[in-house]
Amino acid sequence: MKKLFLLIGAPGSGKTTDAQIIAQNHSDRIVHYSTGDLLRSEITSGSERGKLIDSFTSKGNLVPLEIVVETIVTAINNTPKQIILIDGYPRSIQQMEALDKVLKSQSDIELLNVIEVVVSEDIARDRVLGRARGADDDTEIFDNRMKVYLEPLESIETFYSHKGILKKINGERSIEEIVNEIESFIQSKI
Template sequence: MKKLFLIIGAPGSGKTTDAELIAKQNSDITHYSTGDMLRAEVASGSSLGVEIDSYISKGLIVPIKIAIETIINAIKNAPTDIIIIDGYPRSMEQLNALDEYLSSDSSLELCSVIEVKVSRETACDRVLGRARGADDKTEVFNNRMKVYTEPLADIQAFYSDKNLLHTIDGERTIEEIVLEMENFIKSKI
């Protein structure tokens, strides 16, 4: 049975970096970033990539059909049985689509949803400081934060009710955050 861990957090919370480091340190863990998967599709120049870019470039959520298809394909093709996906779900629609899929597939268990909590100020400083591309401008950052925070209470409540939500303080050093997250994941497998 494959074991799935989801990592959520504001733009700039460090969720992708944290997950990358954990996967690098543990050969039995595969990490996928929904953002990276979608950006790779955009970079490929495919028609799907052009469609995805029309959403990402404005800081909007990619339609559920595209996102869930990308994620399910990644999970099915993962080389390990422990999978970390960061940046998902970002809406109740995404959450419900994944929950529906998980309830129909007994070969996959959602072990936990880990929320990396940071202040808006920290998130903004990190995102505008890294400036990877067009999605890192102040206006787009503000839109991404709005998109992230609007459904957050409902997402937290849903996973809390299932006893799956685990919160980590993302304001500390990367080493402290990664150590806590890695130990938590190992405690669940």
């Protein structure tokens, strides 16, 4: 049975860095994916699904939900590792519901927890604008990304809270403290 953990958090919350470090620290049994990486990897593979994904992304269009979920589930099923961390998913109520529906039909994948790395909007803004890695690191784009993140957040939190699988982690500490807490939490669940 594959054990799935989802990491969500605002832009600049550190969720991707946290997940990468945890997967590196436990590379024998934990794998980390981000949805964007999975889609890009599928395109690079040249598969039929990759060509379909490329037909959307190359025009700047969103990849249909069913294809995204199918890509995630295929990656989970194909990894030899038993513990999977996926960061940045779900980002909408529709993504959450689609994944939930698919997981109900999968007897060999169990969603153990959704871990939310919580940071204030001010901290997130300072981190994103301070790193200035690319074109998306400006105030207007950050504000839009934050809005997109916050709009469905309460519904996502409520959905996973009702299932008893939402864990909130304070993301306003050192990376080491955050990673240690997430690692300990994952250990307690497996």
